[in-house]
Amino acid sequence: MISVALVVMVVFLFLRNLRATFIPSIVVPLSIVGTFGVMYLFHYSLDNLSLMALTISTGFVVDDAIVVIENIMRHIESGMTPMEATLLGAKEIGFTVVTISLSLIAVFIPILMMGGIVGRLFHEFAVTLSAAILVSLVVSLTTSPMLCARLLHSEKEEKHGVIYRWSGQAFNEMNNGYARSLQFVLRHRRITLVSLILTMMLNVYLFKIVPKGFFPQQDTGRIGGGVVARLGVSSLQVNDALYSAFGQSIISTITAR
Secondary structure (H helix, E strand, O other): OHHHHHHHHHHHHHHOOHHHHHHHHHHHHHHHHHHHHHHHHOOOOOOHHHHHHHHHHHHHHHHHHHHHHHHHHHHHHOOOOHHHHHHHHHHHHHHHHHHHHHHHHHHOHHHHOOOHHHHHHHHHHHHHHHHHHHHHHHHHHHHHHHHHHHHOOOHHHOOOOHHHHHHHHHHHHHHHHHHHHHHHHHHOHHHHHHHHHHHHHHHHHHHHHOOOOOOOOOOOOOOOOOOOOOOOOOHHHHHHHHHHHHOHHHHHHHHHO
């Protein structure tokens, strides 16, 4: 719930339109709830792995809705009616949405095919996240266009306040800055290519030196130990030996256990 609320807030920050923000606020929870049906069919439960997948999928499922809304809104601003803009915009962007969703799912195929304990741990994570993306694909091509046709209209008909105009100027400055950086990259293609090659070489080097392991090491603040004594030694004699070696604090912990 917290992740969905944060995503909707960010969408509203950039879209700056309550009607447009209402669509992702419906599509994202609907996609997550639809994933529960797939989890039920696979006999999955809501545990740490599935909840982590649902939390991560919140950022993925909103992408398709935003792409659809932006394309439909572009046609509405050009003078088309909401219904015409929805039909044309959804038709134009449908293949792109399918491609994006399938590309995201393809990333998790290696996790699905992993073996051993790690594979069993993350199999549920990969399936849940892939199911959420597939449900989002269907919702973005059906529910999102329907809501756009009913709720969206040209912003030229609305009167905006100072905050809207100020944020619009800020976004325009950001776009202009990106345009200047893009022009620099296009004018200096050799420098850009050399930077790309150096970055790839640096990534290879970092991949070699980064520590690797099953789980990250962490300090739990505990000391574990075991005692093996000869036959016939009583527990009192063992406690006396441990006390002389380690102190009373460790003896109290062992006795409590």
